[in-house]
Amino acid sequence: MARRAGSADLPLHxxxxxxxxxxxxxxxxxxxAExxxxxxxRDEFLRRLAHPFWFQSFGAxxxxxxxxxxxTTSVLGAL
Incomplete structure (x- = not known):
């Protein structure tokens, strides 16, 4: 997975x-996940979950x- 730098505006709802x-x-x-x-x-799945942009995409x-x-709460609750 390529490394990128940046930020994302995630408003609190x-x-x-x-x-x-x-x-x-x-x-x-x-x-x-399976x-x-x-x-x-398993290690690769956990590595991906730790990547913020991958996690955001996974949730979408x-x-x-x-x-x-x-x-974050919704995806982890679902898993």
């Missing part, structure tokens, strides 16, 4: 992810399209 979206994120996240672990290993792919601070 309140509220909750709707139940239907949380369930979708959990199912989709599990399949994606595929990465099978193909590249899982369905969390709000560009805000809530993505």
């Amino acid at each position: 309140g509220g909750r992810v709707p139940a239907w979206l949380g369930q979708r994120m959990a199912r989709l996240g599990a399949v994606i 595929a990465i672990v099978i193909e590249y290993g 792919v899982m369905g969390m399209d709000w560009h805000s601070s809530g993505i």
